Structures are given as structure tokens and as C-alpha cells.
Amino acid sequence: MELIKELTWRGMIHDIMPGTEEQLTKEITSAYVGFDPTADSLHIGNLVPVMLLKFLQLSGHKPIALVGGATGMIGDPSGKSAERQLLSLEDINFNLEAQKKQLEQFLDFDCGDNSAEIVNNYDWFKDINLLDFIRDTGKHITISYMMSKDSVKSRLESGMSFTEFTYQLIQGFDFLYLYENKNCKIQMGGSDQWGNIVTGTELIRRKARGEAFALTAPLIKKADGTKFGKSEGGNIWLDPKKTSPYKFYQYWLNSSDADVENFIKIFTLFDKETIDALIIKHNEDKGSRVLQKALGKDITCRVHSEEEYENAVKASEILFKKGQEAVDGLKSLSASLIQDIFEGVPQATFSKADLANGIDIVSAFVEKGKFLSSNGEARRELKQNSISVNKAKVNDTCVLTEEDLIGGKYILLQKGKKNNYLVTVE
RNA sequence: GGGGAGAUACUCAAGCGGCCAACGAGGACAGACUGUAAAUCUGUUGACUACGUCUUCGCAGGUUCGAAUCCUGCUCUCCCCA
Structure with a gap:
């Protein structure tokens, strides 16, 4: 599998730095994605970067998932219109552990050279002191460079603390650290991360005289303009305690026709032929919702389990069947x-x-x-x-x-x- | 520091002494249609012991038979000038 080709037909590339593809064909390359420990579970929006890592690994490269024990203490201003509430250290650690467990189920950690790895940026930031950081790292990036980032520009009016302003440097340093210590040459993420990622490649260029690359996936949009991954009850979480497998399955099953093609390409591992065949079948009889069902099945099985999926389907059938049939169905259950x-x-x-x-x-x-x-x-x-x-x-x-x-x-x-x-x- | 504007239900936004539980839009919920969809049409959207009663229009007082609407003070927001 060629990663870039794969991601291209899946519609998962928003921006890519020149040279990235060459780097990937040259050698087994490590790439990382960062996760923010803002909640005690990942939600389905986070699944996009997870899939990036997954496809990376399937194409023979080494995925690194970074959990932000340090960056989580600062707060990423990207895409936020207001200053963030800081989380306590205990909360961050708790969230971090929960997310780590979830990440583990998606990647292969024991497959030789390209085994996945999880790192926590707190591990290296805890030993860095302020003066050293300002002298060694801050010196390489200018204020005007930092100010030109959208995440900063958009906040100049409404206000932004020095803390959040610093964020891009901290994340940039992560990339530099991973470049120097784990030979990591690519950072991936959502398109809102482009600015932060580029700060990292810039640091690597100036400080380590190295070359690093970036790749971002588009933010998922729904055709009706509502936010992806939200339902009446809020976020759709991966944690079954926060979002039941039934609700989880229902969310995907209810994807609109306008969205489901995009979703199935991004969130499932089906190859192009399989998906094309499904699309044809779906278009023959849209009412049968072939794509929604295939998507719901695949993703529910992978996030939860086959058993949970089957229960969700059973529940769906009973709850949406009409009249007596449904009651009989209910009665038949233990x-x-x-x-x-x-x-x-x-x-x-x-x-x-x-x-x-x-x-x-x-x-x-x-x-x-x-x-x-x-x-x-x-x-x-x-x-x-x-x-x-x-x-x-x-x-x-x-x-x-x-x-x-x-x-x-x-x-x-x-x-x-x-x-x-x-x-x-x- | 000086001057001006404003705060109304989930959001935007009317109302400026009785006809106001408060126009309208969006959202949300429901009904019909359908594919557990989209689009469309319709209804609902403060509470209750419910053709009536009570509590709501930034907060606290006051004027009045009667106030979201007038007056006073307070809190907060925005704009202009310095």
C-alpha cells in the first residue's frame, strides 16, 4: 500500500508538504500524531488521526501516538475562539491513561520494525527548565512568525494569554524532540494543526538542520452543516460508558447519503474495490442503506466488539420494528x-x-x-x-x-x- | 478620564404603560410523508392542582388601578473621543 495514494482516494489529505511522498518511498519512516487529553475518552472526531496512523502502519511505516501530558497543560488555541480552562494535573493524567488504552486497540505494537509506539511529551518536558528552553529553542523562532499563525491572528482581538501563545512552540519542540530522538520525520493531524506542525518542521530545519514533513487531513464536514460527531446528547465517545454501543451504531447508521461515502472511506479499512462495489449497491436501492450498515458494522466491531455490534443491531431491529412484531421480539429476549x-x-x-x-x-x-x-x-x-x-x-x-x-x-x-x-x- | 448605546425565553431579535407568557427567525421536539434519511407540509416549544392561576423580559427598589415598557440606584457589555 502506498500511503499517499491510499489517503488521496480516501479524501484524507488536506495539505501535504512537498517531499513527503519521496520520504515515504525512501525508507521506513516514523510519523506521529498528537492527542490532547481534554477528556477521559477519545471521540469519533479523533478517529480521523487514528486512521491516519493506521494507514501509515499498513503501508509499512512506523506510527507514533503522542499523548499530550505537557501540551494538555497549556491548551491548544487552534480553532478556539476563547481562552481555555486549564485542567488539573490529576485530570490530565487520568484522561491520558484512558486515551492510551483506547489508542492501543487500533494499532499493532508488535510487528517488528514498524511497531507502533505511544509517547507522552510530559516525559521530556518535565526536565526542561524555562531558561534553557527560551535560549535554545525560542531563539530560533521569531515573534512575527508566531504572530502570523491563524490560531494567533484570530485571537488578537478577543484576547489570548501568553500561555496559549506559547503553545505552538511547545508542540513544535515535540516534533524536534521526536526527530532527534526517534528519527520521526513526519507529523500528521487535522488541518487545524497545520500551523503548529509547520512550526515544528521550521524548528527542525533551523535548529537541527534537518528536513521534516507534514500531512494534514481535512476537518470532517457534514452536508447539512451540523458538526460531525455530535448528537443531541453531545459528543459520540469511544468509551461505551459515555456513549453506549447502541447509540454509537445508531450514529453511523443515521449518516446521510450525502456524507456516508466520505465516512466509509475515512473510517473503514475496506479497499477501494470493496467500497466501490458497496457504493454501486447502495445507489441501486438507497432505501436499504447498504453503506450506512456496512460503515456502522465495521466501525462498531472495531471500536467495541462483534458481540456489541450484534446487540446493537438486535436492539435497533426491535426498537424500530412496528407493533406486535417488536413486542414479540422483546419478549423473546432473555x-x-x-x-x-x-x-x-x-x-x-x-x-x-x-x-x-x-x-x-x-x-x-x-x-x-x-x-x-x-x-x-x-x-x-x-x-x-x-x-x-x-x-x-x-x-x-x-x-x-x-x-x-x-x-x-x-x-x-x-x-x-x-x-x-x-x-x-x- | 469625557460622551453615547445596550442587557428580553436555547440563540438572534421585536416590543417602549394595559390587547404580553411576550411578534418574527433560527434551533429543538413531535406528527404526516419516507429509508430510523433528505426535502416538504403541520403542530409544539415557562410552570401548575390548566377555558383559570402562578413565576418570567440584567439585579434591587420606586411611581401607577396596572410596567418588559416610566423613575432611582447597582452590576455587566459594547461603541466613540482623550
């Missing part, structure tokens, strides 16, 4: 499987005694279940005919009783098509 499938779906537990007396539908949603925030909202939804109990639409006279139990234990409540709530009765 209690433990129901727990698995509905992991991440809002849940509540009602007592048997309450149910024996009958629970009116409004209080089931608000007072008892806490699924909706006010009785008014519940009544409104009922009036709009959007509330279902066990897949059947109900009105405001509905009262839940033992009759409604599925498998003697569960009641499935829904608002609209996509909002599911599971009630367990004990």
Missing part, C-alpha cells in the same frame, strides 16, 4: 440480553406495588421515571400522539398495569421513534 441491549438507554425502576395500583402515563414519564422534566411536557407529547407503550401509541388516559409487562419485568416507553425508555419492575 433478561440479561435486554439489559445489554438497553445499556445506555434511559432507564427507571418501578415497584411492583405501584404497578399493582396502576401508574398513570404522565407520572410514569415524569414523577416516577424522570424521563421528561415536566407534566406539561408529557401531556403535550401525549396530545401530539408521540408516546408509545410497548410500541403502541397511547393517549393521556393510559394507565400502566401488570398487563403491560413484557417478560414479567419490563415496560418499553417511547417518545417519537428514536427516544426509548426502559422501565424495569421489581
